[in-house]
Amino acid sequence: xxxxxxxxxxxxxxxxxxxxxxxxxxxxxxxxxxxxxxxxxxxxxxxxxxxxxxxxxxxxxxxxxxxxxxxxxxxxxxxxxxxxxxxxxxxxxxxxxxxxxxxxxxxxxxxxxxxxxxxxxxxxxxxxxxxxxxxxxxxxxxxxxxxxxxxxxxxxxxxxxxxxxxxxxxxxxxxxxxxxxxxxxxxxxxxxxxxxxxxxxxxxxxxxxxxxxxxxxxxxxxxxxxxxxxxxxxxxxxxxxxxxxxxxxxxxxxxxxxxxxxxxxxxxxxxxxxxxxxxxxxxxxxxxxxxxxxxxxxxxxxxxxxxxxxxxxxxxxxxxxxxxxxxxxxxxxxxxxxxxxxxxxxxxxxxxxxxxxxxxxxxxxxxxxxxxxxxxxxxxxxxxxxxxxxxxxxxxxxxxxxxxxxxxxxxxxxxxxxxxxxxxxxxxxxxxxxxxxxxxxxxxxxxxxxxxxxxxxxxxxxxxxxxxxxxxxxxxxxxxxxxxxxxxxxxxxxxxxxxxxxxxxxxxxxxxxxxxxxxxxxxxxxxxxxxxxxxxxxxxxxxxxxxxxxxxxxxxxxxxxxxxxxxxxxxxxxxxxxxxxxxxxxxxxxxxxxxxxxxxxxxxxxxxxxxxxxxxxxxxxxxxxxxxxxxxxxxxxxxxxxxxxxxxxxxxxxxxxxxxxxxxxxxxxxxxxxxxxxxxxxxxxxxxxxxxxxxxxxxxxxxxxxxxxxxxxxxxxxxxxxxxxxxxxxxxxxxxxxxxxxxxxxxxxxxxxxxxxxxxxxxxxxxxxx
Amino acid sequence: xxxxxxxxxxxxxxxxxxxxxxxxxxxxxxxxxxxxxxxxxxxxxxxxxxxxxxxxxxxxxxxxxxxxxxxxxxxxxxxxxxxxxxxxxxxxxxxxxxxxxxxxxxxxxxxxxxxxxxxxxxxxxxxxxxxxxxxxxxxxxxxxxxxxxxxxxxxxxxxxxxxxx
Numbered sequence: 001x002x003x004x005x006x007x008x009x010x011x012x013x014x015x016x017x018x019x020x021x022x023x024x025x026x027x028x029x030x031x032x033x034x035x036x037x038x039x040x041x042x043x044x045x046x047x048x049x050x051x052x053x054x055x056x057x058x059x060x061x062x063x064x065x066x067x068x069x070x071x072x073x074x075x076x077x078x079x080x081x082x083x084x085x086x087x088x089x090x091x092x093x094x095x096x097x098x099x100x101x102x103x104x105x106x107x108x109x110x111x112x113x114x115x116x117x118x119x120x121x122x123x124x125x126x127x128x129x130x131x132x133x134x135x136x137x138x139x140x141x142x143x144x145x146x147x148x149x150x151x152x153x154x155x156x157x158x159x160x161x162x163x164x165x166x167x168x169x170x171x172x173x174x175x176x177x178x179x180x181x182x183x184x185x186x187x188x189x190x191x192x193x194x195x196x197x198x199x200x201x202x203x204x205x206x207x208x209x210x211x212x213x214x215x216x217x218x219x220x221x222x223x224x225x226x227x228x229x230x231x232x233x234x235x236x237x238x239x240x241x242x243x244x245x246x247x248x249x250x251x252x253x254x255x256x257x258x259x260x261x262x263x264x265x266x267x268x269x270x271x272x273x274x275x276x277x278x279x280x281x282x283x284x285x286x287x288x289x290x291x292x293x294x295x296x297x298x299x300x301x302x303x304x305x306x307x308x309x310x311x312x313x314x315x316x317x318x319x320x321x322x323x324x325x326x327x328x329x330x331x332x333x334x335x336x337x338x339x340x341x342x343x344x345x346x347x348x349x350x351x352x353x354x355x356x357x358x359x360x361x362x363x364x365x366x367x368x369x370x371x372x373x374x375x376x377x378x379x380x381x382x383x384x385x386x387x388x389x390x391x392x393x394x395x396x397x398x399x400x401x402x403x404x405x406x407x408x409x410x411x412x413x414x415x416x417x418x419x420x421x422x423x424x425x426x427x428x429x430x431x432x433x434x435x436x437x438x439x440x441x442x443x444x445x446x447x448x449x450x451x452x453x454x455x456x457x458x459x460x461x462x463x464x465x466x467x468x469x470x471x472x473x474x475x476x477x478x479x480x481x482x483x484x485x486x487x488x489x490x491x492x493x494x495x496x497x498x499x500x501x502x503x504x505x506x507x508x509x510x511x512x513x514x515x516x517x518x519x520x521x522x523x524x525x526x527x528x529x530x531x532x533x534x535x536x537x538x539x540x541x542x543x544x545x546x547x548x549x550x551x552x553x554x555x556x557x558x559x560x561x562x563x564x565x566x567x568x569x570x571x572x573x574x575x576x577x578x579x580x581x582x583x584x585x586x587x588x589x590x591x592x593x594x595x596x597x598x599x600x601x602x603x604x605x606x607x608x609x610x611x612x613x614x615x616x617x618x619x620x621x622x623x624x625x626x627x628x629x630x631x632x633x634x635x636x637x638x639x640x641x642x643x644x645x646x647x648x649x650x651x652x653x654x655x656x657x658x659x660x661x662x663x664x665x666x667x668x669x670x671x672x673x674x675x676x677x678x679x680x681x682x683x684x685x686x687x688x689x690x691x692x693x694x695x696x697x698x699x700x701x702x703x704x705x706x707x708x709x710x711x712x713x714x715x716x717x718x719x720x721x722x723x724x725x726x727x728x729x730x731x732x733x734x735x736x737x738x739x740x741x742x743x744x745x746x747x748x749x750x751x752x753x754x755x756x757x758x759x760x761x762x763x764x765x766x767x768x769x770x
Numbered sequence: 771x772x773x774x775x776x777x778x779x780x781x782x783x784x785x786x787x788x789x790x791x792x793x794x795x796x797x798x799x800x801x802x803x804x805x806x807x808x809x810x811x812x813x814x815x816x817x818x819x820x821x822x823x824x825x826x827x828x829x830x831x832x833x834x835x836x837x838x839x840x841x842x843x844x845x846x847x848x849x850x851x852x853x854x855x856x857x858x859x860x861x862x863x864x865x866x867x868x869x870x871x872x873x874x875x876x877x878x879x880x881x882x883x884x885x886x887x888x889x890x891x892x893x894x895x896x897x898x899x900x901x902x903x904x905x906x907x908x909x910x911x912x913x914x915x916x917x918x919x920x921x922x923x924x925x926x927x928x929x930x931x932x933x934x935x
Contacts, residue, residue: 020864027872028860028879030806030846037805124791201907203810203818203873253808253873254908286811496871496908655867655913662910663870691815691905699901702911 013577014508014515015720018655021501022520023251023494032251035207035221036283043209044073046272046282047126048265049116049133050291051108054361054684055142055155058106058115058135065132066118071125074275075133077116078104081271084237085160088261088329089367098167098328100160103237103267108137109157109326110361111684112291117268119280144681146300146321146358157326157359167324167331167357171339174352175409181315181350185306189386193301193379193750196676197323199293200368201667201696204253205284206293208266210273217244218270223252225259225493226533231525233262234270247525255495256667257367257727258294260535261329265292290689294366295677297322297334297357299375305348307387311398313348320376322357322365329366331357336469338372340411345377345421345461346384346402362679363686367535369667370730373462378752381458381735386748395739396434396457399623400425404461412468412617418713418721420647421459424623427710428457428645432625442744450633454744456626458736464618464715464724466536471614474538474546475529478507478554478609484578484593485517486554491531492543494522497726498656499539503547505652506540506719510551511558513578513592537724540652541618544719546611554609561605562595618715620723622646624665624732627703628740632763635756637741639669639703644732646707649714649723657725658707664729665705669697672734672752777838779804780848788835795819795830797838798845806846806876810905817904820877821845827884829903846876849883858921858928859883868917870908878904878914886922890929894919 026032063075081103088101108115116133120126143149143157149165162169182188208222218240224230227247235245252259269282284292300321306314320339324331339355355372384402388395403421410416429435434455442452465472477489488507494500504518511518522528531543559570562580566573574583581589598604625643630636644661651657674695678687688694714721734752742748747762772787779802786801795812798804798821810818812831819830822844849857859882862868869875878901885892885900892900897918898911906914 018867021867024864024869024872027869027875028846028856028863029850030804030876032872033805034808034873036809037799039800201905203816203871203905203907204808205810251872253810254871256907283809286813286815496873498867498870659867659870659909659913662912663908664910666910667907690813691811696905696907698905699898699911699914702898705910705912707912 012509013512014505015650015652016654018653019501019505019515021498021656022504023500026251034204034251034253035209035223035249038209038221038281040211040279043279043281044119044121044276045123045126046117046119046269046280047130048114048268049118049130051111051113051115053108053137053139054111055140056108056137057140058108059138060136061116062134063116066129069125069129069132071121072118072129073121073278074119074272075116075129076268076271076275078106082237082239086233086237088327098161098332100158100328103264110363112363112686113326114264114268114292117272119272119276142361142684144360144362144679144684146323146360149358149360157361165359167328167359168335171335171355172353173340173343175343176350178315178317178350178352182306185314186309187390188304188306189383189390190304191383191750193303195299195375195378195752196671197295197298197679198368198671198675199290199295199677199694200256200258202254202256202259205286205289206259206263206265207281207283208269209279209281210270211279212274212277217246219246219248220270221248222266223259224249225255225495225535227493227523227525228491228531229533230262230266234267237267238270249493249523252493252495256369257371257535260367260533261294263292286691287689290677290686290694291363294329294364294368296368296370296374296671297324297331297365297372299323301375301379303379303383305383311391311393311401313346313402315350316342316348317352318342319354322372323360323362324357325360325362325364327364329364331365333469334372338376341373342376342380344404344408344411345380345459346399347404347408361684369664369727371727373460374731374734377460377731378734382738382750385739385742394435396425396429399457399459410617410619412463414617416619418618418649418715420621420710420712421461421623423710423712424621424645424647425459427708428623428625428643431708432643434625437627450631452630452632452744454628454630454740454742456736456738456740456743458624458732458734458739459622460728460731461619461621462537462724462728462731464541464620464718465538465615467615467617472532472538472542474542474613475531476543476547476550476611477529478550480554480558480596480605480607482596482604484591484596485519486511486513487519487521488547489521489528490543490547491528492522492539493534495534497660498653499534502540502652502656503543506544506547507551510548511555512575517578537620537726537728540722541718541724542613542615544722545613545615545717548719549611549613550609552609553611554607557607557609558592558595561607562590564602565590565595565599615717618717618723620646620648620725620728622728622732624736626736626740628737628744630741630744630759632745635759637673637754637759639737642703642705642733644705644707644729645710646725646728647710647712648725649718650711650721651709652722654709657709660725661707661729662705665733666697666702668730668733669701669737672737672754674753676753773836775835775839777840778842780844786835790834790836792835793831794833794835794838797835798830804845804847808873808876810873817881818874818877820880820904822880822884827881846879849879857883858924859917862917862921862924866913866917866920868909868914874904874906878906882918886918886925890922890926892922
């Protein structure tokens with residue numbers, strides 16, 4: 001089946017319009033069903049006993065008191081569960097997975113890891129039973145930083161893997177001749193960068209509900225971005241055929257990438273339900289979303305670049321070490337994507353990169369919006385700012401000069417098709433009044449000389465798919481109903497992005513039928529086509545393309561059916577806005593309902609459109625322009641204003657796209673200034689696993705955001721040129737803020753979060769040196 | 771031991787048997803079947819469980835059900851003006867894209883309703899301050915501010931029209 005051509009049309013009927021999201025009515029009325037809202041009759045409550053040491057062998061685990069506690073129905077330890085080594089992130093068809101987990105092991109690898117699970121008739125009883133489980137540990141030496149973990153003779157956390165606590169073999173990328181490039185440089189910049197452990201902070205704590213029927217089939221509701229992946233790995237580890245596992249998810253309260261793993265509690269919930277022959281629901285506390293959720297990878301990075309006097313980059317040498325925590329999870333993907341990203345954004349022919357992920361006895365790092373690229377582009381963009389300073393150039397001019405162009409080899413190894421970065425920088429420079437502002441005073445109020453202003457620019461590019469790391473496949477089915485409506489069946493998860501609405505818009509546009517005639521069925525692995533999961537900013541691009549193909553096939557079927565009824569041929573017909581007519585006489589025609597419904601002699605039709613799309617790669621681009629205020633007495637940084645300029649190709653739903661950008665900025669401000677999940681480097685304990693001590697930006701902290709969406713570089717691989725948008729904003733905002741802080745106070749920071757304490761210490765140091 | 775708590779929820783008199791330690795949040799969700807109010811943290815940090823008790827916004831996770839004895843509780847399920855007509859805030863949240871994953875939405879709607887009732891024409895800073903106890907992690911708040919402003923203006927316009935009639 002051929003993909004419909006991206007024929008340029010001046011007017012679109014549905015895409016490009018902010019139609020009412022099909023799922024939001026349920027969200028504003030409280031009727032939307034999230035997994036924690038389900039309570040089947042006889043349901044039990046599951047809870048997990050968590051380790052209080054960071055690295056140990058379990059010598060003895062005694063559950064007799066817990067089992068005897070009234071109301072407790074089952075207790076599971078490592079002795080009771082299948083011992084199958086499995087992936088945390090088993091992306092099908094991915095080259096980069098790590099099998100390093102058991103459901104429960106006789107070993108614990110971080111403080112907070114699950115060691116046993118309880119099912120009881122109430123949450124309180126389950127909680128109390130956890131305290132009755134006695135665990136005797138034989139403590140093992142632990143390592144809490146990659147530096148310690150990589151030392152020769154360091155305690156080994158896993159028996160699997162290449163050794164030396166590496167999760168995977170180093171990712172090495174080499175293009176051109178780096179040594180020659182440095183030899184040709186007029187000057188060289190070299191710096192070390194690092195970043196903390198930000199959490200996704202989704203509002204809905206992880207939750208699942210398991211129920212087995214009499215035939216041995218598991219029905220499993222879970223808050224996941226990847227329901228087919230959960231089905232696959234549950235089936236594999238529990239030894240079931242895929243048809244005996246049905247995964248359901250309707251509404252979910254955010255994921256931001258982290259709800260892509262198959263989590264320990266998901267296996268345990270399923271096993272507790274099988275053991276008790278009752279439905280079991282397991283819901284994380286907020287604290288557990290930290291202990292057992294997934295963070296962004298903390299990192300250390302060394303970056304050296306050579307520059308000519310005209311601003312050309314002659315060579316780039318980078319090494320990055322990601323802290324994977326106790327398990328591999330997404331480390332192979334993050335390391336590959338993050339390391340490769342440094343080949344691009346700013347052009348350089350001579351590149352040498354080395355990326356590693358290292359096990360430590362800390363909570364697990366996984367997938368989180370930005371996927372390794374947040375870290376590398378933070379360093380790369382800040383160093384570009386330093387180069388501009390050294391050259392006496394405007395940073396926007398230097399970044400524009402070096403911006404990735406059409407035909408350049410992208411991080412994926414493919415030639416860049418559309419290049420929107422120049423357009424983003426140029427447009428933003430104008431609308432932000434970049435040059436004018438940067439000429440202004442850094443101390444706008446002479447009476448308050450401790451309050452300084454600064455302006456910064458940060459740039460990024462990010463793929464709208466995980467290709468080539470994962471060979472993705474988007475699928476869609478469209479069923480035409482006898483009343484003239486259509487049903488789109490998709491496995492794409494609704495994290496909250498509005499993806500289902502965008503897909504319905506795409507279907508309506510290709511069908512050339514009203515948006516209201518499309519309804520969406522999703523979230524049931526028994527009913528919808530296989531889906532790879534909602535991640536990598538790819539749903540609109542990937543599943544959108546498949547949806548468009550399915551819609552084209554359904555439309556052709558509708559026209560064939562109408563032709564039968566009108567006793568003509570399908571190519572004599574057209575359909576506009578759901579009305580079918582003869583091209584030769586547009587005034588006469590029939591509705592889709594009339595075409596589809598049964599008439600004497602012709603039964604109702606069975607028309608199904610199918611779409612399958614396997615993408616390569618497209619890139620979206622962004623430039624963020626930021627104004628900050630730095631109070632040099634308190635060290636407080638306030639982000640006052642952001643103008644994010646994004647090229648997302650053809651925009652399908654402008655308000656939803658802007659919502660992605662603004663939300664990404666919120667999370668990015670967080671990891672740049674205030675958010676860091678802190679693990680005690682003596683004991684491995686979590687020090688701030690809660691929403692008071694882990695400080696996310698709230699309503700009072702948010703800047704004015706004037707979002708600009710350009711359709712500068714539509715990609716032929718996406719529906720009408722649409723590309724991804726989900727991850728881009730969180731990548732650009734960090735370096736923009738760091739660069740703006742430098743502009744305000746003349747201090748460079750190479751790490752995040754940049755706290756008030758860091759600001760004050762740096763200002764004191766600066767004063768001492770001068 | 772369970773005790774009977776008599777209270778009004780969204781205008782309906784209810785008599786619920788609850789244990790003394792049960793929070794109002796768990797009682798609404800598990801006993802009254804009103805799952806629109808969400809549990810984001812259960813310790814009063816996130817605002818997802820905001821409900822209105824006797825006219826005051828409350829984190830339902832921090833209030834015991836027995837404390838609600840004889841009181842009037844309003845949740846998101848009671849927000850609609852009628853079965854067909856949304857509250858202007860609900861409608862504005864839909865139009866402006868103020869709800870993404872939707873998990874914080876019921877709490878923010880309740881808080882915003884209270885805000886607009888007390889202050890029909892809030893400034894941007896007053897909206898920010900009014901919602902400072904409610905965490906939204908999806909939207910960056912921009913669209914929420916847009917929706918609250920828009921709903922407040924709509925409510926003012928309707929009132930002005932009613933007054934002239």
